Amino acid sequence: MICRNVLGQCSRVTLILNSRRSISVLRPEITNEETAKTFVDELSRCEREHLLAALQNEHGNGNGAGSITRKLLALEASYAGIPFIGFGFLDNTIMLCAGEYIDLKLGATLGLSTLAAAAMGNLISDVAGIGTAGTVEKSVKSFLGRSSVLTAVQRESAIAHRWVFLGRCIGICIGCILGMWPLFLLKNEEEEDVAQEQPV
Numbered sequence: 001m002i003c004r005n006v007l008g009q010c011s012r013v014t015l016i017l018n019s020r021r022s023i024s025v026l027r028p029e030i031t032n033e034e035t036a037k038t039f040v041d042e043l044s045r046c047e048r049e050h051l052l053a054a055l056q057n058e059h060g061n062g063n064g065a066g067s068i069t070r071k072l073l074a075l076e077a078s079y080a081g082i083p084f085i086g087f088g089f090l091d092n093t094i095m096l097c098a099g100e101y102i103d104l105k106l107g108a109t110l111g112l113s114t115l116a117a118a119a120m121g122n123l124i125s126d127v128a129g130i131g132t133a134g135t136v137e138k139s140v141k142s143f144l145g146r147s148s149v150l151t152a153v154q155r156e157s158a159i160a161h162r163w164v165f166l167g168r169c170i171g172i173c174i175g176c177i178l179g180m181w182p183l184f185l186l187k188n189e190e191e192e193d194v195a196q197e198q199p200v
Contacts, residue, residue: 068154075149076160077167082144084168086136087129088175095125096182 030036040048099121107117141147154160 068150068157068159072149072154073160073163076155077163077170079144079147079149079167080164081167081169081171081174083137083140084171085175085178086140087133088172088177089179090132090136090175091125091129092176092179093182094128095121096180096186097121098124100182100186 030039040051043051095118099118102112102120103114103117106112107114112120137147148155150160155164
C-alpha cells in the first residue's frame, strides 16, 4: 500500500514536471517585435482576444486613468497646445496680410468691400493652413522629441480629453494673438499716409 502511494505521488510529480516542461517548450521566447508577431500569428482569434484583454487589464492596473496626476495632465495639455500656437500664428498672419493686399490692390478693381477682402484673406489662410498643418506638427514633435506623455489607455480617458481640449484652446488663442502682429505695420502705414495728405 505504501509503495503504491509513493508510486502514485511520483507519477503525479512526473506529470506536473512534464506539463511545465511542455508549457515552457510551447511558449516561445519573445525578444523583439518579429518574434511577438510570429507568436500572435499562431494564435486563434479567440486566443488573441483573450490575450489582448489580459494585456489591457495588466496595462490598466499600473498605468490606468486613475493613476494620472495633475502634472501629467498639464504636460499633456502643453504638448497638445504647442502645435496650435503655430497654427493660430500662421492663420492670423496670412489672413491679415492677404486680406490687406486684396483690399488695397483688388478691392477697387473688383468692387470688393473690406469684409469681402477679409473673407477672401481668410479663405487663403485656411488653404495655407491645410498645407502647413502637417509641417508644423512634425516640426514641434521633432523639437520636443515626443507628442504625448500619457499611455494609450490614459489618452482615452475623459479627463485626458478635457485637458487636451483645454491645451488646444489656450494654444490657438495665444497663436492668434501673436499672429496679429501685421496690424502694427498696417497702422504705421495708415498714419504715414494721413501725415502725407495733410497740408504743410
